[in-house]
Structures are given as C-alpha cells and as structure tokens.
Amino acid sequence: xxxxxxxxxxxxxxxxxxxxxxxxxxxxxxxxxxxxxxxxxxxxxxxxxxxxxxxxxxxxxxxxxxxxxxxxxxxxxxxxxxxxxxxxxxxxxxxxxxxxxxxxxxxxxxxxxxxxxxxxxxxxxxxxxxxxxxxxxxxxxxxxxxxxxxxxxxxxxxxxxxxxxxxxxxxxxxxxxxxxxxxxxxxxxxxxxxxxxxxxxxxxxxxxxxxxxxxxxxxxxxxxxxxxxxxxxxxxxxxxxxxxxxxxxxxxxxxxxxxxxxxxxxxxxxxxxxxxxxxxxxxxxxxxxxxx
Numbered sequence: 001x002x003x004x005x006x007x008x009x010x011x012x013x014x015x016x017x018x019x020x021x022x023x024x025x026x027x028x029x030x031x032x033x034x035x036x037x038x039x040x041x042x043x044x045x046x047x048x049x050x051x052x053x054x055x056x057x058x059x060x061x062x063x064x065x066x067x068x069x070x071x072x073x074x075x076x077x078x079x080x081x082x083x084x085x086x087x088x089x090x091x092x093x094x095x096x097x098x099x100x101x102x103x104x105x106x107x108x109x110x111x112x113x114x115x116x117x118x119x120x121x122x123x124x125x126x127x128x129x130x131x132x133x134x135x136x137x138x139x140x141x142x143x144x145x146x147x148x149x150x151x152x153x154x155x156x157x158x159x160x161x162x163x164x165x166x167x168x169x170x171x172x173x174x175x176x177x178x179x180x181x182x183x184x185x186x187x188x189x190x191x192x193x194x195x196x197x198x199x200x201x202x203x204x205x206x207x208x209x210x211x212x213x214x215x216x217x218x219x220x221x222x223x224x225x226x227x228x229x230x231x232x233x234x235x236x237x238x239x240x241x242x243x244x245x246x247x248x249x250x251x252x253x254x255x256x257x258x259x260x261x262x263x264x265x266x267x268x269x270x271x272x273x274x275x276x277x278x279x280x281x282x283x284x285x286x287x288x289x290x291x292x
Contacts, residue, residue, distance in 0.1 A: 003241060003292040004151035005029065005060035009144030015132035021067040022140040026148075028290045029061035038066035044126065045133060052134065056141040057148075058242055059292045066133070079118045088113045148292070155287050156237050159247075162280050162287075163230050166254075169280070170223055173261065173273050177219060219264055222257045226277075229254045244291040251285045 005028040013020045034050055049064065088110060096103045111117055233250045236243050258281055262274035 001149045001240065002152040002156045002237060002243065003145070003148040004155055004290050005148070005244070005292050006151055006290055007060075007144045007148035009140040009142070009147065011136050011139030011143065013132060013136035013139065015128070015135075017071050018129075018132055019067075019069045019071060020132050020136035022064065022136045023066075024062055024064045024140055024144055026057070026060040026062040026144070029059060032057065032059055033061045034064065035062070036064045036066070038064075039068050042066060042068055042129075042133065045130060048130065049133075049137065052137060053141065056145050057292070059244060066137075068133075077120050079120050081116055081118070085110055085113070085116045088116065152291065155291060159237065159284055159287055160234065162284050163233060166226075166230060166277060166280050169273050169276050170226055173219065173270060174223060176267070176269055176273070219261045219270075222260050222264075226254060226257045229257070242292060244288060247288045247291060248285065251281060251288055254281045255285075 005026055008023075008025045010023045011021070032054070034053060036046060036049055049066075053062070053064070089105065092105055092109075093103060095101070096105075229250055233247060233254075236246055236250065255278065258274055258277040262271060262278070265271040265274055
C-alpha cells in the first residue's frame, strides 16, 4: 500500500495502576527524523521505541508524545532525614546568634529545607513497564499507519488522474507535430517566391531544407520516453511501500523530456502544450514529496 508521510495516531492504555497515553504526528522529510518527548522515568526506553517505530515508518519527520501516570494510592514512601534536620537546626541557630537575629525556627521552616523530607518512589518493574508502553505505542502506531495509508491512496488517485491528463496533452503534441513541417514548407516556398520571383528553385533544395528543419524540431523520441515514464510511474504506484524516492526520480526524468520538447518547439501550440506538461509534472512532484 502506498503511504503518505503525513499522519496522526493516538492511543491510551490502562495497566493496573498505570495509565499510558501515546500520540504521534508526522510530516514529510527526506529521511526518518524522530523526536520523542516523554517523562524522565521512561527515558530508558528511548532506543527500544525508535527500533519499534522502524517497523511502521521508514521516512518522515515524526514527533512522539508519551504521557505516563501511576494512579495507585501508594506510589512511594516519605523518608525523614533526622541527621540532616539536626544539622539545619544547629546551623540556623548559629546564624541567628552570629547575626543577632530572632530565632523563629519552626517545624514548617525545617520541613522546607532541602532533603529533610523526601519521597522515595517504589521500585519499578521495567519489564512490566515496557509491556504497557509497547501496547500503547503499537496502538498509536497502527492508527498512524492507517491514516498514512488513507492519505497515500488519495495521493495515488490524484497522481493517476494527472498522468491521464498528461497522456491527453502528449496525444495533442503527436497530432499537431506533423503539421509544423508542412506549414514550414509553405512559408519557405512563399519566401522563395518573394525573393526570387519567377526564378525556379530546385525542389530537392527545398525538400532538403524542410527535412533538416523537421529533424531539428522532431520530438518523437521525447514523446516515446515520456510515455515510458508514465507507464513506469503507474507500475511503481502499485508497489507496496518505500516508493517516494523512486517516484521522484521518474518525475525528474519526465520533466527533462518536457523541457527538451519545449526547447525544440518552433510552434506556439507545441510550446503551450509543453508548458502544460511541465505544469502537470510539477504538480505530480509536489504530491510525491508527501509519499514515503
């Protein structure tokens, strides 16, 4: 399935007293660029998260947001450092005496001193924590891939429609091209009559000039290659995944052929048709930039 690089996914998961929430969003990027924001407690799993993501995406700038909450009543125990509290009392009273200050030392003041009272968190089972984290991530990733696939199919339909439009333009170029040499011959003969009057110019010389002109403006090879590129792009759009770079290369080759047709054009209608081709190709390239 063709995938867009634009997508969003979200999932929540409750594991006993723990609640996990994962969100991710992505935009187009040349490579895979991942930014993860999560609580410090989960930083240990950064590498595992990135490895897991590679099963779901190969390109794109992806932002992952992970929220974690332990809603159990006993999340830890309060620890009292009596020795440190004694040191605070000793030195605070010493400071009051040295500077002639009133001693208003209170329980509230002492409790606010750093590290006198600390919350000691319960030990965490990393295996269980990863189990819950993985479940919520896989749920978000699955939704993310679904969104990317839906958008990818829309891009595919649009590109196929534009390829069909290009074929219509190419058919018009093929239809009109033979007329250019005929028109050139008529103009050449008229010019000769204006310059030479009744003097007859050898037919072979006029024919040779027309042949030289026709060869110069001939776009048959470019048209054949364009048709081949269109067919190749259609086939590539049916491939499973990771086709963005390949499609971009084909579009570049299409643009090269359209430029050559435009440079060879010695006719306003052909020039206009070549410009139409370039316009459609540019629109296709813009769409391709969003394909993984």
